[in-house]
Each structure stands twice: as C-alpha cells, then as structure tokens.
Amino acid sequence: MSAANLNLHQKLLKIADAAGILQKTKAGYNYRYVPEEEIQAKVTAGMQKYGVMLYHSIVPGTLKVQPHTYQKYDKKEKKEITVNEFIVQAESIYKWVNTENPDEFIEVPWILVGQMEDAAQAFGAAETYCNRYFLMKSLQLATSEADPDEYRSKQKEAENYDDNKKQKEAAEELTKKIKEVVDAGTTLIKGGLPKEKVMEIVAKYNEGNQNPSSIKSIEVCEAVLKAFAEVTAPKGKSKTNKTDDTANKGDKE
Numbered sequence: 001m002s003a004a005n006l007n008l009h010q011k012l013l014k015i016a017d018a019a020g021i022l023q024k025t026k027a028g029y030n031y032r033y034v035p036e037e038e039i040q041a042k043v044t045a046g047m048q049k050y051g052v053m054l055y056h057s058i059v060p061g062t063l064k065v066q067p068h069t070y071q072k073y074d075k076k077e078k079k080e081i082t083v084n085e086f087i088v089q090a091e092s093i094y095k096w097v098n099t100e101n102p103d104e105f106i107e108v109p110w111i112l113v114g115q116m117e118d119a120a121q122a123f124g125a126a127e128t129y130c131n132r133y134f135l136m137k138s139l140q141l142a143t144s145e146a147d148p149d150e151y152r153s154k155q156k157e158a159e160n161y162d163d164n165k166k167q168k169e170a171a172e173e174l175t176k177k178i179k180e181v182v183d184a185g186t187t188l189i190k191g192g193l194p195k196e197k198v199m200e201i202v203a204k205y206n207e208g209n210q211n212p213s214s215i216k217s218i219e220v221c222e223a224v225l226k227a228f229a230e231v232t233a234p235k236g237k238s239k240t241n242k243t244d245d246t247a248n249k250g251d252k253e
Contacts, residue, residue: 003050008098008106015046016139024143034143036132043135051099056131058112062091065119086119088112088126094134110134177221181212184228193231201227 003011019042024032047054066087074081092112098104114126136143185198199210205223206215215221 004100006050008052008096008101008104011050011052011098012096012106012139014050015043015052016141018046018049019043019139019141022136022141022143034132034136036128039132039135039141043139053097053099055095055097056134057093057095059091059093064089065122068115083117085115085117086122088114088119088122090126092130094138108134108138174215174218174221177218178212178215181215181221181224181228184225185212188228188231197231198228201231 003014006014019039022034022039022042024034025038026033026035046052064087066089068085068087070083070085071080072083073079090112092110094108094110096106096108110130112126112130114122114124114129116122116125135141181202185202188198189195202212202215202224203210205220205227206212209215212224215224
C-alpha cells in the first residue's frame with residue numbers, strides 16, 4: 001500500500017516501526033538517555049517518507065516563568081550554597097498532520113517544564129526535553145541500554161504470542177491423545193491381543209511407524225483408537241485362562 005493510501009494513524013504506525021529501537025548513548029545527571037538528535041533523525045526520516053508534519057505550539061496564557069531559590073551542598077566548597085534559578089512551564093499542543101490531506105490531523109495536549117539559572121536556557125531545556133519525550137512516548141518508541149537485538153527478540157515473542165499459545169495447546173492435546181492410544185493398546189495386550197498385532201495397527205495408520213509416541217496428529221490417534229475398538233483378544237487365550245482358573249480351583253479342593 002502506497003503512502004498516499006494510508007490514513008494518518010497508519011502513517012504514524014509506519015514511522016514508529018521505521019524508527020525501531022533507540023539506544024541510550026548519552027549520560028548526564030546520573031542517568032543515561034537518548035539524545036534528541038538521534039530521535040529526530042529516525043522520526044523525521046519516516047515523516048518525510050510517509051508525508052507527515054508535526055507542529056508544536058504553546059497554549060496562549062499558560063507560559064509561566066518563576067524564580068526559584070534553594071540551598072544545595074557544594075562538593076567543591078564543601079558547604080551549603082544558595083542557588084537562584086528559573087522554572088519555566090507551559091501547556092502545549094503537538095499536532096500531527098497528514099500532508100497529503102491537511103484536513104486530517106491529530107492534536108495531543110502536552111506540557112513543558114524546564115529549570116536552569118538563565119530563564120532563556122530554562123525555556124530551551126524545557127522545549128528540548130518536552131520534544132524528546134513527546135516523540136518517544138507518543139510513538140511508543142522503545143529505549144534500551146542493552147543490545148537492541150535482545151529487545152527485538154522479546155518484541156517478536158510478544159507478536160507471536162497467539163500463534164505460540166495455539167501451538168502449545170495443540171501439542172498438549174496431541175500428548176493427551178497419544179496417551180489414550182498407549183493406554184488402549186496396553187489394555188488390549190493385557191486382554192490377550194499380541195503386542196505385535198497392536199504395533200501393527202499403530203504402524204498401519206502412522207506411516208509405518210509402530211511407536212505411538214511418533215504420532216503427529218490427532219486424526220491418526222483417532223484412527224488407531226477406532227481400529228483398537230474393532231479388535232478383540234483371541235478366544236483361545238481366554239479359554240486357556242478359564243482352564244487355568246478351573247485347575248487352580250481343583251487344586252484348592
């Protein structure tokens with residue numbers, strides 16, 4: 001399907017898929033993070049390919065710049081010092097637009113917050129932090145400090161969950177059915193039917209293989225069980241057992 005035939009939601013899904021997994025390559029303030037340029041490089045490439053534009057605006061009247069003074073321990077001076085900073089915060093809106101159909105758009109309310117000694121820098125930090133996390137969270141982009149292949153493996157496992165569950169249930173059902181075959185065959189043998197005859201029946205429906213454990217389908221199990229139901233133990237064997245019982249009774253008398 002060409003990009004022109006995709007709606008905005010489908011395009012965003014394509015962009016997220018193309019962006020893949022983001023690795024935390026930078027460190028600061030005692031934690032690792034994904035730099036904004038890496039996120040933008042991957043996301044904007046998808047935006048250009050699928051014809052999507054992203055606009056960011058601040059809701060009028062919500063921007064606040066507040067002085068913030070606090071004490072902190074300075075390791076170099078080895079004493080408490082006074083820090084004067086500014087906190088900048090505002091409500092904002094991100095707007096995804098389908099460039100091939102500008103009337104189709106998605107608006108997402110967001111917020112920005114920044115704190116630094118310079119008000120302008122605090123605003124810039126707020127914009128950068130806000131933009132980075134909006135792109136990651138709105139597109140559900142995965143971040144990892146480990147090997148991205150490990151995440152892809154977990155993602156693939158999740159994608160195949162339904163198929164794997166069905167396969168597991170089918171395998172468990174087959175195992176139960178094979179046990180029925182084994183139990184039925186054992187009962188026939190104990191009843192006097194030669195073991196060779198039982199194995200012959202299994203082989204007849206199991207591509208020549210006499211081992212019931214090698215059966216690969218429930219249909220074969222059903223066929224074998226049906227054949228088992230149609231055979232009986234030789235009469236001679238039953239008579240022999242009866243004669244033995246009579247002799248044993250005579251010995252007791």
